[in-house]
Amino acid sequence: MAGPHITVVDDASDLDRRAAALIASTIRSRPDASIVAATGSSPIGAYRLLARHARTGLDVGHVRVFQLDEYLGVGSGDDRSLFEWMMRDLVSPLGISRDRVVRLDASGHDPARACREYDGAVCAAGGFDLAILGLGLNGHLGFNEPPSDPTSATRVVRLSRESSESNRPYWGGRAVPDRAMTAGLSSLLAARRVIVVVRGASKRDILARTLREPPTPWVPASFLQQHADAHIVVDRAAWSERPRSD
Numbered sequence: 001m002a003g004p005h006i007t008v009v010d011d012a013s014d015l016d017r018r019a020a021a022l023i024a025s026t027i028r029s030r031p032d033a034s035i036v037a038a039t040g041s042s043p044i045g046a047y048r049l050l051a052r053h054a055r056t057g058l059d060v061g062h063v064r065v066f067q068l069d070e071y072l073g074v075g076s077g078d079d080r081s082l083f084e085w086m087m088r089d090l091v092s093p094l095g096i097s098r099d100r101v102v103r104l105d106a107s108g109h110d111p112a113r114a115c116r117e118y119d120g121a122v123c124a125a126g127g128f129d130l131a132i133l134g135l136g137l138n139g140h141l142g143f144n145e146p147p148s149d150p151t152s153a154t155r156v157v158r159l160s161r162e163s164s165e166s167n168r169p170y171w172g173g174r175a176v177p178d179r180a181m182t183a184g185l186s187s188l189l190a191a192r193r194v195i196v197v198v199r200g201a202s203k204r205d206i207l208a209r210t211l212r213e214p215p216t217p218w219v220p221a222s223f224l225q226q227h228a229d230a231h232i233v234v235d236r237a238a239w240s241e242r243p244r245s246d
């Protein structure tokens with residue numbers, strides 16, 4: 001198996017441009033794509049450029065957007081919620097209507113049921129056409145923390161100390177919840193195309209492990225080595241050897 005397609009770019013604006021172009025071409029070839037989309041700092045610039053593509057002719061009116069992950073107990077309307085972040089930085093700028101968004105609702109009293117409903121909606125959509133992901137410092141995808149089995153369903157997880165620490169800046173110094181909900185690794189790995197945006201020197205070691213270690217639940221992203229259409233767009237700061245392509 002060839003492994004993920006790697007695009008190494010020089011800087012942040014290149015990263016945004018390449019990632020946005022790849023997302024746009026995926027939508028062009030599949031205008032009704034079901035897309036699961038990460039928040040986090042890595043894909044934000046690409047989303048901004050994608051909105052520009054949408055203003056200049058890219059038709060996004062038929063895509064469906066699925067939330068990737070959420071902190072447990074955080075409701076909509078809370079500015080810390082990843083749902084609000086996704087709406088603010090992706091859904092609203094693209095002009096996608098709310099009824100084409102599938103929320104991962106972590107605010108209710110029965111999160112296990114919300115997870116089952118979410119997986120039901122993914123299944124009803126025929127699976128994800130596209131997963132736009134970031135890479136956690138510990139190799140997580142969404143909040144599929146190590147160890148995560150590649151068959152894991154959408155579920156409630158306990159966050160690792162690394163994930164709590166790396167998300168602290170987004171909480172303005174307030175305590176990060178210790179549990180979260182995440183789309184299962186199983187449905188992410190089954191996405192017909194996966195695009196992972198990797199930015200900055202802090203990701204260099206985990207990206208090297210993701211690509212070079214034999215796939216292991218201890219580095220959940222390493223299962224992307226077995227994916228037929230995975231694209232990793234990475235800036236030079238996060239890349240630790242000569243590019244294999246592009």
Ligand code: GLP
Nearest residue numbers: 038040041042134135136142143
């Ligand atoms: C966070 C989120 C992921 C995100 C990843 C990388 O903890 N759970 O959805 O993709 O970690 O975030 P960033 O792009 O800010 O480094």
